Amino acid sequence: MRIASYNIRKAVGLDWRRDPERIVDVLAEIDADVIVLQEADKRVGTRAGVLPLDHLETELGYIMADVSLRPLSHGWHGNAILLRSDFADHVPARIELPVLEPRGAVSVLLEQPHIEVIGVHLGLTPGMRRKQMLALQKVVDEREHPVLLAGDFNEWNSAQLPFVDPVTVVSPGPSFHASRPTATLDRFVLGQGLRAVSSHVHHSSLAKRASDHLPIVIDLAFAETA
Template sequence: MIKVASYNIHKGIGLDRRRDPARILEVLREIDADVVALQEADRRFGAKAGVIPLHALEEHSPWKPISFGMRASSMGWHGNVLLVRKDAVVLDSEAIHLPALEPRGAVMADVRVRGTAIRVVGMHLDLSGLSRRRQAHAILTHVEACVERRPTVMMGDLNEWSAAGGCLRDFGKDYAFAPTDPSFHVRRPIARLDRIMVSRDFTVMECGAHHSAASRKASDHLPIWAVLEPA
């Protein structure tokens, strides 16, 4: 079984308005997932450097970031980062450019985790419903065009407030949603903005939103997680 998680870390800024990457790592260690998709993992201005220092990951976590070769100071692409356990094998990785008025992107990687090769897509979609649907179409088209098929998990902050409409309808044609709990706003979670979606060759064994003292302070979103069984 493979445990995955998705977390909008709000640029590392918690409810106390302090930027604290160590607190984000504490939450991730509590979840202890094999693969993690982060959103808003870059600073907003300047060189848009990654919020979590590389040395902190190397010294204080079991994960390594997947490189997409886009910005030297950022781990990922437009704030999207994929982390995998240090013993995982990265088979391929690429950034996905998304149509948007403001900078948006998604990231995709093929990794071998616990002996199984899987495809992982991390994303943070637009606030506009029309743009979200265009972005969902771009991601689905990109994945569909891959020559090699693999069990696939897509996860991230979809910014979709509806229960089943909008981009959820687009993703739901070929992917099943893990029934995770509401993740936003962390003070009183009522919205399932964060989602984990899996191809039909995955079975969701367990899933949820991660509630802890640290996760209720570290960001404005709760992280979500799922335990998956490949077919």
């Protein structure tokens, strides 16, 4: 199973053009089963989403998990999840986190394969990020099914990640800034029952222009104990 995470910066590229179709083209290159997105809406006014959902469904076969509270938003607090339309049996949800600013996590629980994917975009201050990560660790620990966290953790220092066994942190590599990647802000966290077969940062020429983050990708296997 392939899962991707991508901070799309409201579809504004390094040329300062808002180009949602360019984001769609990057997603087509990755060809993931589930994609978690950050900054998927404009964050002001009606907080309207920026992606062409009809195009995503008709051309790529993706639907968006229904976690929005506002009618025009894509996701919740800019966090959205796309999944293959053949994942008909799924349960979307919002996960409250400690906050000083509008933040939160979103999830989708798939029936087959039985896995919960949680998308996150954590806070800007170290103390609040730590509280949010500890809250997420508690979520993973309490679930009775395999859980994967994915997103922009906004954490420059890997030593500050408070996650402990049995979860595993997977950092595919520097994904920010797209023009010259030096910071590993985007990561995956795997709960019990999951194993990373491979992971990478998607470095296509299109991805290097489409946002200030590069997408990260992981290919998963399920352990027998799952």
